[in-house]
Amino acid sequence: MGLAELYREVLLGHYRAPRNRGRLEAASFTASDENPLCGDEVSVFGRVEGDVVTEVKFEARGCVICVASASLMTVAASGRTLDEARTLVAAVEGLVDGREGVEGDLAALSGVKDYPGRARCATLPWTTLAKGIEEHSRRQS
């Protein structure tokens, strides 16, 4: 544990050069949320075709952990089915609580488990994505 574990190069890289930042025109769903403790804000835009999330973009005003997590999320969630995306959200929420279950770059978020005060920074984009997916599914049903 420690700072280098929290601020892994992967995260700093995503923070400095976020992927898929910006609004998505003709989005199937848009969701926004904020962390009332710090005022960080995240908006997530998704395009869904059938039951596949074909594209995810985000806008955020937040710290390294929040922005990097959002950037990682847009990459990880694109091309997944709605159910797979839901599973991914649960896996990331588990990760910051110290559980296993994700691979690749997403595992870089696991350093947050030693910083309970920062867990919400990592999960905010994901819970916002989940909110968007649920609203989309409700509209479809």
Add this chain to the structure above:
Amino acid sequence: MTVAATAAQAQAPVDWGRVRADFPLIGKLIKGKQIVYLDSAATSQKPHVVIDTMKRYYEEYNANVHRGAYNIAAKATQEYEAAREKVRRFVNASSTKEIVFTKGTTEGLNLVAYAWGRKFVKPDDEVVISELEHHSNLVPWQVLCTATGAKLKYIPIREDGTLDMSRLDEIITRRTRIVSVTGQSNVLGTVTPIRDIARRAREVGALMVVDGAQSVPHQPVDVQAIGCDFLAFSGHKVCGPTASGVLFGRRERLEEMDPFLYGGEMIREVRYDGSTWNELPWKFEAGTPGIAQAIGLGVAIDYVSAIGMDRIREHEASLTRKALAMAAELKDLTLYGPRDVSVRGGVITFNFAEIHPHDLATILDEQDRVCVRAGHHCAMPLTQKLGVAATARASFYIYNTEEEVDLLFDALRRAKEFFYRGAR
């Protein structure tokens, strides 16, 4: 201590090193690093004497107050009421009937907003606060205005973070029923001209409320000199226990209010068909109060008073002067709030090197055990007005030293090195 002894002591210089040694957590190693505590605007550390006093209550005379006919109950009551007298003297109220124990500033302000506001504020009345306010001196009035149909108005701040007093007379008018303003901003450190605001409130016959959370711990307070109807503060920011607090209320005002909470302690007589209320101040202290907290707060007040509130203010001003000078020298640092320490308390709020304050606070702690606050500091509208999502804040108190100000700035440079490692 006699008055003469206190006066004699007031002349002697303060041994700030000894003050520091009175606080068990100050200078302590946390995970191998010595803590540099710069978050006293959130809560102050507690001296041994406060902790020991609370321990003694629990170990030697733990009993409920105003009820028992036995020895330790009498002792608990006596100590609890003696603490009230200490608070009275500390804020210079004219009677202990005007001192209500609460669990903090938030409860005190809510008490006024409900018990006075709901009874006396009418549609088309106006309530005036300032743009500096902490959520606890904003939301209760917002809710009161929504419930009563009154209008909430704000004294604006100027570019430098001070209140724009030139507009006071147009904002506080005959329509104003309540004025509630902080004595010192928890974000910008701005010390407000509370007496001038109170004078204007009196002129138009409005109730004057002071949020003393950030001012009472750091400068002398005199409710009669201010001329306010209410002043609320928190014990935990003035070296006292958490969940201890005080609402000073002028007697006539407290008399005309109905109770805020109903239950034990606050009643005189209860019948199945109706009840009558206890006299002041117990009318506003329903249920078993924070007994250990009140007694601990009394001792905390003795402690800071023995140092002298004027000298506490001077000590913080010298730390703040140094910090402001160092901040001005540091490249990439954006400072918020007044630069003039005569109108600024011991609070330094800033953003640095485009590092998000949350990241900065984590790095400062992990690398150098420097504890600062990050975020909107429970003043979201003000933070928005500054045009930022969040800021970092370092705040000083009696146990902080010039060396710790140096440590803060060293730690900031080291944070920047860490954050941009390999990036440039």
